[in-house]
Amino acid sequence: MAAHIRGIHHINFLVRDLDQAELRYREMLGLGPALRDPLPGRGVLTARFRLGDAWLVLVQPTGEEGEPARLLREHGEGFMLLSLNVADLDEAAANASAAGVPVGPERRGLEGWRVADLDSGETFGAQLQLCEDPNGS
Amino acid sequence: MAAHIRGIHHINFLVRDLDQAELRYREMLGLGPALRDPLPGRGVLTARFRLGDAWLVLVQPTGEEGEPARLLREHGEGFMLLSLNVADLDEAAANASAAGVPVGPERRGLEGWRVADLDSGETFGAQLQLCEDPNGS
DSSP, X not given: OOOOEEEEEEEEEEOSOHHHHHHHHHHHHTOOOOEEEEEGGGTEEEEEEEETTEEEEEEEEOSSOSHHHHHHHHHOSEEEEEEEEESOHHHHHHHXXXXXXXXXXXXXXXXXXXXXXXXXXXXXXXXXEEEEOTTOO | OOOOEEEEEEEEEEOSOHHHHHHHHHHHHTOOXXXXXXXXXXXXXXXXXXXXXXXXXXXXXXXXXXXXXXXXXXXXXXXXXXXXXXXXXXXXXXXXXXXXXXXXXXXXXXXXXXEEXXXXXXXXXXXXXXXXOTTOO
């Protein structure tokens, strides 16, 4: 059974101040305005830029609750996770599990993305996620 | 002046044991064999997988010398940097500098990639690199 990785779907960076970070990214990389969306289930605001066939997502926790807020508290700003674009989340998760890599519960990301995290204790420290995008990209 | 970001060129993850890590990535993600290359100037061996229009690169320091070895020593395995695919490295670096983000010296990556690191002190902790790929991808 293959996981059918299509590519990189998105990459998340934690920031403390979304407005400042978006402005800095726009200026230093010559990007247009980001798309903004809250993701209340994770306790965050997000700003995302389209880079080729992937998203670069800036993530700002809005309070002390939730995993992103905990990561920011404990590790500071910077890389949060790399999310891989898979054709079928269930199949990709079953494949990872069968290879000895525990997969966390499915949850909804932005725009209805179906996501599930791989256990970074079994991926040589890499913070990886599987993502099936119902919008196809 | 725009930086003309084409997309994500590659993302690097530091590992201690390249053989073990490559095998795990292949199994958990259903990937074929990685392309292997040394990069002596950085003191590393690498194994890279093609994911859509980007590379996922596993990086194993071969000794105690060099920046990757230092990062592994101080921060352990996991995310190392995100490299952005730019049409023109000089233009993109000048754009970042003009936006107040210092850019490190140009160096050669795998396959002659022209790369330069952005100062993560000015990118809200994100470890970003600019990459002009003479092979065009």
